Each structure stands twice: as C-alpha cells, then as structure tokens.
Amino acid sequence: LLFAQNFFKHPMMLGSIIPSSRFLIDSLLAEVDFSQARTFVEYGPGVGSFTAELLRRMHPDARLTAFELNTDFVEHLRARLPDPRLRVVAGSAANVQAELGAGARADVVISGIPFSTMPPEVRDAVLDATRDCLSPSGALLVYQFSRAVRPHLERRFAQVHERFIPLNILPARFWACRR
Ligand SMILES: C[S@@+](CC[C@H](N)C(=O)[O-])C[C@H]1O[C@@H](n2cnc3c(N)ncnc32)[C@H](O)[C@@H]1O
Secondary structure (H helix, E strand, C coil): CHHHHHHHHCHHHHCCCCCCCHHHHHHHHCCCCCCCCCEEEEECCCCCHHHHHHHHHCCCCCEEEEEECCHHHHHHHHHHCCCCCEEEEECCHHHHHHHHCCCCCEEEEEECCCCCCCCHHHHHHHHHHHHHHEEEEEEEEEEECCCCCHHHHHCCCCEEEEEEECCCCCCEEEEEEEC
C-alpha cells in the first residue's frame, strides 16, 4: 500500500505501481556469489523487496549501503530492517563513491531506479559513478521494464548479459554488467 500510494505521488521516480516479484528477485540474485561478495550497494530499494532478501543471503561480515530518494521509503526501511549490516542513505545513487568512501570498491551493485524516466544527466552520473566504484570482478545488476538503458550500459561495461523475466508485473528485464 505504501508503495502504491507513493507511485501516485511520484510516478516517474518509482516507475512501477507494485514491488518486484519473487521470480525477478530470485533470478537476479542467482547472479551473485554470496560466499565471496562483501560490499553490496542497492539503488532504489523502495519498500525493501530486494533488500530483505539480500540481507537474508549476505555473509555476516558483508555490508549493504542502500540509496533511496523517497523519505517515506527511507523511514519504512530503517524501521522494517534494523540489521547492523544495512545502511540506508537518504539520497541519490549518484553519490555512491562519496558514501562508500574514497577508493572503496563495491562487489555487487543492484539497481532498480527507473533510468528511462530520469533526466539523462542523472542517468549518466549514476552509471559513470557505478562503473568507477565497482571492483574489477564486481557486477552491476540492473532491472527495468524498458530496454532503453541497454546502450548506456554497453557503452560503459565490457560484458552486458540480458535476461527476460515474464513472471513479473510488468514483465521485466535485467542486465548483468561486468567491467
Ligand atoms: C521501481 S522502484 C524499485 C522498488 C524496489 N527496489 C522493488 O524492487 O520493488 C524505484 C525506486 O527508485 C527510487 N529512486 C529513483 N531515482 C533514484 C535515485 N537517483 N537514487 C536513489 N533512489 C532513486 C524511487 O524512489 C523508488 O523507490
């Protein structure tokens, strides 16, 4: 309900009226080696569908920094998921390097922010910052309803693998991007 209410207030910022399905979450997280990854980042956690599952699967020493612009969702996440491994940043994904700390690298970045409806300069700032903060073996996992982001991923990442997930409302795609 919180998610749907916020969709009507900020449709372009959310990009969807309901949270991601179990099928999308499981398919995308199958790309992650949870035994190795320690530094996780999430963009646009919303009400925490991916966040809760990440925390469930993450190593006890791993850390997750989640960036969310919507303050209703920030408050909800902090109350719903009081896990010491999670830090919810009330701000834009474009600030990823500053929040991780100078020189820090991410092993996994999961992005649900709607790249096709945000201003192109914000999209480019987020994707450039993400490429620059990924560890050499790290992965950016992007899920979207639109394919419009694909050329922007291909311009920045050597490997971009696409998967289509029909069992989601709306049917979604994700891209696993590696440097
Ligand atoms: C489609 S919702 C994803 C929700 C959730 N991750 C899920 O799978 O159900 C997109 C979210 O991205 C957030 N968002 C949009 N632009 C953002 C940005 N530049 N930085 C951080 N969060 C952003 C919105 O507030 C919204 O919560």
